[in-house]
Amino acid sequence: MTFTPHGRHLIAGEWIATDETFRNEPAWGQADHFSVGTIELIDRAAQAAEKAFWAYGYSTREERAAFLNAIADEIEARGPEITGIGTRETGLPEARLNAERGRTTGQLRLFARTILEGEYLDRRHDPALPDRQPLPRPDLRLIQRPIGPVAVFGASNFPLAFSVAGGDTASALAAGCPVVVKGHSAHPGTSEIVAEAIHAAIRGCGVHPGVFSLVQGGDRKVGSALVQHPLIRGVGFTGSLGGGRALFDLCAARPEPIPFFGELGSVNPMFILPEALKARGAQIGQGWTVSMTGSAGQLCTKPGIAIVPEGAAGDALVAATAEALATVAPQTMLTAAMADAYRAGKARLDAGNPVRPVHVTNSTGRDVGPNLYEVPASAFLSDHSLAEEVFGPLGLVVRVPSIGTMQELALGLAGQLTATLHMDAGDAQVAARLMPVLERKAGRILINGYPTGVEVCDAMVHGGPYPASTNFGATSVGTMAIRRFLRPVCYQNLPAELLPADLG
Template sequence: MTMIPTGGHLISGARVEGGEVFESSPVSGAPRRFFSATAAEVDAACRAAEAAFSSYGWTSRETRARFLDAIAAALEARGAEIVATAEAETGLPNARLTGELARTTGQLLLFARHIRDGAYLDRRHDAALPDRKPLPRPDLRLMQRPLGPVAVFGASNFPLAFSVAGGDTASALAAGCPVVAKGHPAHPGTSQIVAEAIAAAAAAEDLHPGVFGLLQSFTVEGGTVLVRHPLIRAVGFTGSLGAGRALFDLCAARPEPIPFFGELGSVNPMFLLPAALSARARQLGEGWAGSLAMGVGQFCTNPGIALAIDGPDLAAFLDAASAALGGVAPQPMLTEGIAAAYRKGRDHLAAASGVSCLVRTEAGGRFGAPALFCVTAADFLADRSLGHEVFGPAGILVRVRDADEMVALAATFEGQLTATLQMDEADTELARRLLPILERKAGRLLANGFPTGVEVCDAMVHGGPYPASTNFGATSVGTLAIRRFLRPVCYQNLPETLLPEDLCPPPLA
């Protein structure tokens, strides 16, 4: 009998076996066995992270930047193994995963550059005014300091860029916070290889091995114990609204509440303004179909809802979108559970009052196939469940009577990651009416594009008002993401010998 390889947790730089065994469910290849973390493994990883913080939290920016650079290099060195393992586990194509690996290393290098610059520290200094009347002013200096150990939950749909070494981990490590990552059970083998690359980088840079830990788990309890652990100071999460809200509530209910930065999904409404629809209805329909079907619709920025004024131009748009989606073959989704949930959501849309089905291709098991629906604004408003996210390649077009109804409907949407305006110059006045509404609804506003694809750069915002995320003032992509894991500290009248090095610039020549 052939033995199935077994994977463990990574705690203090060593592989640890402990907990109930579960098997992975790869799209191709043999399954592997992994251990599901118990409270004992969670406690060990959190204690190791706290021990690491006593040194890592006070390292120089250059030390942390070199660590991030080293992680990127270690991932690149293991690139072929990482991509092959992720492809087998998730069914995502090789080209997509190769690009995602580049994005993962790119954001590590981006944060290395960001902390070398030092502007993120937001340093402020109010010099002492000993002679001020009626009261003197003390010397006051402020800078941002790391929170402490951070728990990071890997996402199902991005096994690299939003997972073990993803943006949450990169920004937390850049801030000076050790990380305890919970790997996603959809890709535990990928998580293990990536974690070992991070551990190798930590060893090469002579850092405390507790600076990063990985806990494998297929149970809800594993995540629950992690967010409740008293040594965890913040949580980064990407996943479903239900799971994210449950963890958010746990964080708030702790004896000492901690911030929970959850990115929980979105329907990302797209507004088709009249002049744009008239000028390029077929092009927009084909583009929408491509965005809906990309990655079997498993993107949190998938534009699942489009709104347009009824008329012949809309008919041309729907014909083009229907033809494009009808030609898309079923593809494997990330897990059988995700595929089943997608079919349930799709079937709910199909059965809802007033909804007409334009495209519906059946696929069973782990496979997902596109679906397209249409509904009037009145029926959409009468059934708010039609505005809920369906995670997969499904879209719904909402027909509105006129511009006034489009504006009124925009105001009813919940918080979103993105909102898109498809517009031409003649649509400017309607766009101007929509913009103040959409700015309050979404973290990223687009014109004449599709929201799938998130650029990793300084100006990016990937977050939005609830339920898109649990903290509308934060982002999980872009250099502003580091702010989540920092807090301001004011130093009053401290001698320079006690101040952090970053608060003591050398005197001007």
């Protein structure tokens, strides 16, 4: 069955059209028309979310878990239609969309189980000590409580797992916070069908309709109005550094500032240590190729930089990577604008010395090929632009003359989502020297792996020091993501009948 979008916004249970429309830009097939979001719609959605909070924010964990599971059920019921329009809009292959849909429903169900278990509430109790000297202690209880309506910006590169019903929405709903989603214009049809799934779950569970709204399209003023609306209490964002930083600044400049949880990108450096390089450099290069080019390199965890010792073993790794890249066919990027940005990033490296092209392809339109470049560590250290993310299937090898230079390079890196050490047993001392630096630079450290493929589980951290994210104490993936939309409240000497039910 083929899904045909109707192109309207969902505002507190009502599908609403506006006079102005925009068209999506599918990778193939006919474009569809969608209503353009307005500041007035943002206000209606935020007002409805605030009304819903007084019911949903005080609902039971059992009720919210049932709602999350119902959303997952409704998404699964629309599986083929979601994949159909998702592949058409984004150019991503069916297998990728099917896997991402499974991840989306899986994290909804995981969050449902998490809130039922209750550990996320971090409940604490210090009983009263009336006879303590010199002063008695009151009865003190602590629990995490939802913050209120949350704004979520859909991501371009994950039309399901980081968008309308993705991790930010799922974790906010799990916490007890209504959500207003600003859909991404790269895949509005996919956003619409997922919103229909959430709408069906709202009706089936009898949840207040203001708990979820979707506003499509609109210029920057619409997004700005969302983060600046006085009823919005927090923001979840996955996207570019420039766009995320602008929204972050707006959140901080509000009369009452609110938290902005932005995941803004990363080059995810890999450090290839000497013994591992000698033992299996070619294998590492081949694995890097798979990770670098997966989903056309449009993953925020794509390892874009490999730090490789100088010498014959390093030359062999570079050659093996280039050989593997030569077998990778062109892939379709999510939008024409992203393909243009990829070519612009490549053009910076094509400028010549000291950057050396290793494997270079040309591209037109949305279809792009992989590219590989090499640069001496001295040049990399003196030119900060070489450490900027190129979104797409492009890698940069940085050749280092010594372990000391490798450590200097690590110290100079900005904050990262991930950092990887490829090592063998003989590299343990070198790895130990790098570890304190990498702990300060990255939210996730890997040994002998590749950072693409972010497991949704209790221990995952998908965040890191700025500019990888705007809040180094949070994660946008995994069960700890729920904590972003909660705040601790302490209750002193309250009678049992006034305490939250979860403290009873």
